[in-house]
Every structure is written in structure tokens, then in C-alpha cells.
Amino acid sequence: MTETERTFVMVKPDGVQRGLVSDILDRFENRGLKIVGAKFMRLDRELAEAHYAEHEDKEFFEGLVDFITSGPVFAMVLDGQDATRQVRRMMGATDPAEAEPGTIRGDFGLDLGRNVIHGSDHEDEGANAREIELFFDDDELVDWDKIDGSWLY
Ligand code: RTP
Numbered sequence: 001m002t003e004t005e006r007t008f009v010m011v012k013p014d015g016v017q018r019g020l021v022s023d024i025l026d027r028f029e030n031r032g033l034k035i036v037g038a039k040f041m042r043l044d045r046e047l048a049e050a051h052y053a054e055h056e057d058k059e060f061f062e063g064l065v066d067f068i069t070s071g072p073v074f075a076m077v078l079d080g081q082d083a084t085r086q087v088r089r090m091m092g093a094t095d096p097a098e099a100e101p102g103t104i105r106g107d108f109g110l111d112l113g114r115n116v117i118h119g120s121d122h123e124d125e126g127a128n129a130r131e132i133e134l135f136f137d138d139d140e141l142v143d144w145d146k147i148d149g150s151w152l153y
């Protein structure tokens with residue numbers, strides 16, 4: 001059986017406002033990533049500050065928290081082979097101006113602050129587990145197998 005991992009992904013308020021949730025989800029499902037959790041929600045400041053704690057000393061932190069709490073988000077947990085890194089590749093560079101066409105940010109991102117999507121950092125070991133735990137209770141995640149689990153993952 002192929003080894004898989006879980007990763008945390010979130011369509012940001014700009015992506016929700018622009019009606020991009022289904023397109024983004026489509027890309028991940030088509031890529032073979034399996035949904036194990038999903039939640040439409042609005043972050044309060046406490047959750048937003050905890051989520052972006054690594055940036056708390058940066059000058060853009062307040063604006064980032066303002067933005068991410070400004071409207072609903074679509075949070076999800078995806079499972080797949082090398083899922084964290086693959087999601088980051090599909091998202092593209094942080095700054096949409098630098099993101100390759102064909103990536104989510106390259107196709108939809110407006111600017112650095114409104115870049116449509118968040119995914120756990122694959123270079124930060126533990127980011128996945130930390131973010132999944134921050135956003136989801138254990139009983140909100142579903143452990144399930146695709147019908148032919150020997151080659152579909
Ligand atoms: P994210 O955490 O949102 O998935 O984005 P990322 O890993 O690609 O980028 P990160 O460095 O973690 O930055 C988090 C978010 O902060 C905003 N940002 N603004 N200089 C700036 O004004 C600046 N730098 C980063 C971006 O919206 C970025 O997604």
C-alpha cells in the first residue's frame with residue numbers, strides 16, 4: 001500500500017468571495033488527493049493569530065490577520081502521496097506575480113495579500129499536524145479508503 005500523508009489547506013476569504021472553492025477542490029480531487037475533512041467557517045482573531053504565529057513579528061502580521069478574519073474560508077484536510085509538497089506546487093509561489101500560470105495562485109491570485117489559498121509549509125516539519133489540530137477535532141476527520149485501494153490513493 002502506498003504511504004500517504006495528510007495536509008491542511010484553506011481557501012482564503014478572497015477565494016470564497018470570488019466563488020473559486022469548487023474549482024480549487026476540483027483540481028485537488030483530479031490530482032488524486034482524497035478529502036478527509038472539510039469545513040466552511042470564519043476564523044476569529046485568536047485562531048488567526050495562532051495559525052499565523054510564525055509571522056507575528058512581521059510588519060504585515062496585523063493586515064494578514066485582518067484579511068484572514070474578514071470573511072468565511074473553506075478549510076480542508078487532504079490525504080495523498082507527498083500531499084504537502086504536491087499541494088504547495090499546485091498552489092504556486094506566494095506572490096501571484098511570481099506564480100507560474102497553471103498554478104492556483106498563478107491563475108487566480110491578485111496580489112501578495114490576496115493570494116487565494118493557504119497550504120501547510122512542507123519545509124516546516126510539523127506544520128501539517130499543528131494546523132490540522134488547530135482547525136479540526138479528531139471526530140471531524142474521516143478515515144476512508146477509495147474502492148480500489150491498491151492503486152488509487
Ligand atoms: P500561506 O502561509 O498563506 O499559505 O502563504 P505562504 O506559506 O506561501 O507564505 P508565508 O511566507 O507563510 O506568508 C503568509 C502570508 O502572508 C502574506 N504576506 N505578506 N511582505 C508581505 O507583505 C507579505 N509577505 C507574506 C501573504 O498573503 C502570505 O500568503
Ligand code: MG
Pocket residue numbers: 121
Ligand atoms: Mg505559510
